[in-house]
Amino acid sequence: MHILHALTHSVHGGGQAVPYQLVRHLQRRRPDVRNTVMLPEGGVYVDTFRETGASVVTFPLNTLAFRSAVTIRGTVSRIAPDIIHTHGRGAGLYLRTLPAGVTAARRVHSHHGFHLPEHWPHSTVFRIAEERFLQRTDAVIAVSESEREVILRTNPGSQPKVTVIRNIVDAGEVRRRALVPDSGAADILHEMERYPTVIMVGRDDPVKNHPLAFRAAATVLRESTEPRFVFVGITPAVPGFRSLSDDFPGRVHAAGLVANPLPFIAQSALLLMTSKREGSPLAVMEAAALGVPAVAVRTRGLDEAVRDGETGLLTGDKAEEVAAAVLRCLSDSRRLKRLSEGARAAADAWDLDAWMEKYLAVYAGATAC
Template sequence: MKTGSRIRVMEIIARMNVGGPATQVLGLSEGLNPEEFDHRLYTGYLEGDEGDHLRLRDTSIRVHRVRGLGRSINPADDLRALFRLVSAMRRFRPHIVHTRTTKAGAIGRTAARLSGVGAARVHVFHGHLLHGYFSPVKLGLYVRAERALASVTDQLVTGGAQVRDELLAAGIGRPEQYVVIPPGVRLGPVPSREKARAELGLPLDAPVVAYIGRLTRVKRPDRFLDAAGAVLARVPGCRFVMCGDGDLREEVKHGIAPARDSFRLLGWRKDVETVYAAADVVLLTSDNEGTPLTLVEAGMAGTPVVATRVGSVAEVVRDGHTGLLAAPDAGALAAHVVRLLSDPGAAARMGATARDWTTGAFGVERLVADTEALYRSLRGASRHRLTPEGTNT
């Protein structure tokens, strides 16, 4: 395919921090066929220790930085980011504007309208903010904003059917606008259990339970600590590792003080495969999730999980087969953890089943193929013809 006839895609995400959306963007950017797609990534700058360098330092992807597109809401910076994107769109003339994350979705889709380039608009909901984030007043504003943005969007994408259904129930978009594209993951080499535990300073013979994710309110690290306390009462030698960071870090440090020797706070680690390999169980305690990559990765590493039944978690974890699901209750989660720790044979069978299931259903190659098909279908929704960059239509 000639360079000028490629489908031009402008992908916009607020920040490439450690997390699921950034993982999806990298896998997609590295996997798209460059002969068919001219794909460019636009993202903001990070604040503090959000982990951007862990995602971008080892990739050859060209990143276009947009000041003001990061996490913080600041009207002046947001307005400047909006017009920087408008200018970039008029130079690049994308056929598709592909947005992810709430802020980038709002600014990017607005910029697509203001730019006048006629791009088709697609927005990905990796999850949503309907539960566990806002006060009722702020939630109402969020819903109204997403409804308005959905009305000027050609395609809405979710990683799972449950997230789609919850957004539709809130009046965001129409059923025919939605397409479900499950996430795609490529996990690095998984070390042996012995090597992983030596790397993390964990005893080889102790049961180990892992938390992997941001230390922030919706992820409920406090519930993890409560569940850990209940597990320790029945399995005194158990160890707990927490891989991640966030605004609740100091609260977590305070919370583990009574049993400090049983916990390891790892911060962000690039070699997350080491944490999965060291763990007997991965425990997710969130109030709200989309389609969590942590659970996909745990499955690919052959580690069974215990998780709250929220969002599209049940579309990743096959309850009773690849892990165990429970209500968002520390006691119920702890009981499931103890069950797996008490029956290593059953845990190993679940881990093996999880490896087969997640590797087949959530491979990055499938994500790329699904997204390429979406882009081709959106060619017809583009409001201008496929023409070389810089040509007026």
Template sequence: MRKVVVWRSAMIPASETFIRNQADALSRWTPVYLGATKTRSTLARDTDITLFRSQRDPDFLRLRLFGSSPALRRALAAQQPDLVHAHFGGDGWLISGESARTGIPLVVTLHGHDVTRQPASPGAKGIRHRHNLRTVFGRASILVAVSEVIRQRAIGWGADPAKVRVHHTGVPIPAGIPDGPKRWDVAFVGRFVEKKGADDLLAALATLDAKAVFVGDGPLLAEMRDVARELRVDATFLGARPADEVYRVLASSRLLAAPSRTAADGDSEGLPTTVVEAMALGLPVVATRHSGIPEAVADGRTGLLSDERDREALAANLRKLLDDPDLRTSFGTAGRARAGAEFDVVAQSRRLEDVYDEVTGQRE
């Protein structure tokens, strides 16, 4: 079997189950997980290969400043992969120099903030992000965008349209839907950052008689707990949880809310994985018309969409589904069918392997 190095500089945050699920589902290619530093998370594995003990390592500093690292070069030489697949544009740039020097073709997946917030940053930081992004655009054989919106953003920053492919990462599709009592009315799963819109959800929930559960961590978690108390929202905050527990929480909820929005600094989603995970479990979704969400959620068939930051419309959509069990069942059934047909991680990873085959065929 051919070998692909899956590169993520921080190996690997708990919120990035999509990277694990995708690579673990490969059948014709063997993934080797390679990173710069190890992140303590529920996704970390002893088999992950990391190069540096900390971000203060001089060789890691050299990699971040100049895009070169003897340690990374040695690791690639030792693994002898047929391909490198990097996640996020910035990480793609980090490995692109050594990938080019060793003659290993590179595929880079663009997820969201790497082609929204980062290159739009002001001053020297933005100049550097744009330079690095355009460099990796040139070095990569294929650029994978997780949604059409992200594809267009990449092209807007200078990517060759012929190189940029939309590929939905996919999620595991359970064989059946867990049958059990519903503990919560509304579930939210995601990092507590501005673009996730947790404050919009709390404001909407304050107008409803509903029990909500929030899964995830992030810099705004403490603030959102305070907002929930101030608004007297019946909300349970569970913090970050392993993937299997997240699935149990979703299965114990009546619907998923994903009120994503563009942050003040331009940060945007690609296509939130939790939206598709909820659909795979037969949950209807209440979300916003943000980035790639409408590529997954069919408004009026698998969920209800509203404009970003429209708290009244968000509350109305939540109320409509919570008040109508038959509509929830109808949307949930249609959503599960859509997830299975278009977002099954096994089928999507096979399509990704076709891209790998194409790239290495070009190499030969």
């Protein structure tokens, strides 16, 4: 079996981390499976995928251009895959719309967070496009039950094609990478060793809901003089951060985009998640592998990733509710220890071989169509 894994982006992100873990494990455990990865050039994952031994082809799947739509036909014909597994919208647009005359490969698509646009006409256009794409897609993978429900509400006809495969992480690999600190962040990491720290990992995107996180942080910092907050993935220029930093100088940090956020998570007491919605958030799983419980808003995706009272706490979406949950953990060392142990135990129970086999079963089912 020859699988073409096509990624919309090559920079850091869950949509890249999941297929990387899959390809890496397939390369190690299934020598009978041939893997080719197609992704845009310039991102860190280009070399990361090459290190697995898989074939890597760079192609601008993150930008829409007529020329690319033409040249991709010849590229796919030369690769000659049996399965095309697309990840994200750009890759899905280019490769799910390829005519059958270009390739006989079966099409599998992973959304890594299926989010219907909130406003018309974007929502209508998105719905119509997905209906068209589905006609040329043999299987769809949802990374959580909640994502599956949204897909089915958007396109009820997709039900026979949708399979849920929840994201997991390689706990041992996460712990190994957590031991390699970012040399440019030594000052922040040193301070995190001295104070109980709450970390949030997320890009500057409205869906991550940083304003809620900032308001909750302000409440916590007013109530207690010890905690520190570190925001990985944003700069001080993000609206609302400068005001928080001015009110609590030296107690909040915006670490920006870092190549490896795991050392930051490992030095933290809690992971904070305030997203309006998620697919299957890798940050929660990476934190669990490091024994760092999460305080998360009870929203779609997060309510599946965090087991309330076992691997973290779920809370309402008001700043005072989020802050109260953070303070309950930081002020009760026994509670925090219990949640930490629960998170680590959950991560230790994940089975990468079984997870990989679920993907192979989807591929086998697609080829049998």
